[in-house]
Amino acid sequence: MVASTPSNGGQKPARRRALSRRQRKLRSYLVAYSFIAPNFAGFAIFTLGPILFAFALAFMHWDGSNHIGFAGLDNFWKLFHDAGFIAAFWNTIIYTAFSVPLTMVCALGLAILLNQKLAGRNFFRTAAFFPYVASLVAVAVVWNMLFNPEMGPVNMILYTFGVDPKDLPGWAADKDWAMVTIILFGIWKNMGYFMVIYLAGLQGINAELYEAADLDGATAWQKFWNVTLPQLTPTTFFVSVMLTIQSFKVFDQVFMITQGGPGTSTLVLVYHIYNEAFISWDLGYSSMVALVLFLLVLVVTVVQFRLTREE
């Protein structure tokens, strides 16, 4: 092996010797770029290009068919007078504020439970993960039936447990309960995925740390607070960023379960972007709303990054 390295001249193939060091370097670069090219071409055209276009469009007036006009900050000022946007903004914040911590706690709890040596553990894990991969259209329609205020089994069960018929929640049809319904659905659908990520994190913790804690006579609770949680910090960071981004861009489940209603009680940012673009054809303004969504994601990601660094 040593004999065939370039520094040990004499035995190299003639063609290789003919190439200068610089040519060989250039060739290796070209090979590297050829690996990247197929993916990068598609990525640049269909992702990078539209992203740049989106930032420009936010400062334009366009209905998609007539001339594009420069709008300056018109679209920006419109945000403050648009009741739909204001409702969508706060609803998105409320959805995120509840669904992120609740999903994290559920996912972590489930991961700790299913990291124990239980018989049938793989079955339990698969079951918890299944809602995440299931078609949203299909599960949302079941969800709507289960939570049907008049006939659904959920209210029937509440009724048999003695809840007064007048106090039964109206779920998706009631403006006070619609957001709760959406949040519960999100937790049920997504927690399995984050459980798998937490499982991976738990399996990466050094077992000696627990042995040392046992020697010190630590209780299970103390081990959780002083070993498990601190060791999981990188995982928790990853999970919180992913969940926050996912919550900010919530759309499908709202579209399927409540259509943003009743009223504007579950209207969220992406729903508003969709309406402004594909219903009203106010493309510039919809891009401005999209820009707000992007800034929200950016700010939260940076803040979370800072917080984890300080710890």
Next chain:
Amino acid sequence: MKIAGIKINTSRLALYLLAIAITIVMLMPFAWMLSASLKLNREVFQFPIHWIPPHPRWQNYIDIWTKIPLTTFIYNTAKITIIVTLLQLLTSSFAAYAFAKLRFPHRDLLFLGYVATIAMPWQVYMVPQFLMMREMGLYNTHLAIICLQAFTAFGVFLMRQFYMSIPDELCEAARVDGMSEYRIWWNIMLPLSRPALSTLTIFTFVFAWNDFLGPMIYLTKTELKTIQIGLRMFISQYSAEYGLIMAASVVALVPVLAVFLVLQRFFVEGIASSGLKG
């Protein structure tokens, strides 16, 4: 605690009960769906719930194929999903090899550019992307959906993280033996990266199969629709046909369930080796 001479650990018993209770909550909607798909409309909401229908109505599973062009929807979805998954696996692992194992100018900068867009929600640029595709004549074509799903930064990131965990010496040794980079990728890296490829397959397949907003924006002709928007169309047209809706939903779920069950043993391993370690 001792019951009938068998020693039972109460805390373990509690763990099992908890695990079973959670599993019931997670799977209950699917059980209800399956059960309702075999019922008449008036039986669907009967309470207490008959989990096993007394007279299972298999006819529901026959009727759905004639009420809507379900075969077309499934064919369209399968076509898009398979092409997207293959393109994604191929181009991602190809690009990831260069990012993980080759040296070239601006490598890290380029990779950072990729990673930065993972955090960028698709919804931020879906409108300009739609306008661009429309200009390219891709409105109401499957090619539009394929193009927008097949080249993700996520795929490159996932594969690159996995390749980083494969020792460089392996590639070095192959290079010394005179293997070209393409052969190293094909003969060494691909076979080793089965867990990561499986993870990426699950993610891509599931995402493409279940995608709703993309096909809803791009595909308005019935003969082009995918199963998700087809199912949605069915639900709004026959909103009171509960049994049929549930049967169609079961049909839409089965392929994902199959892929997931076949590949799931790779799953935790795949996420563990790719998602977290920076």
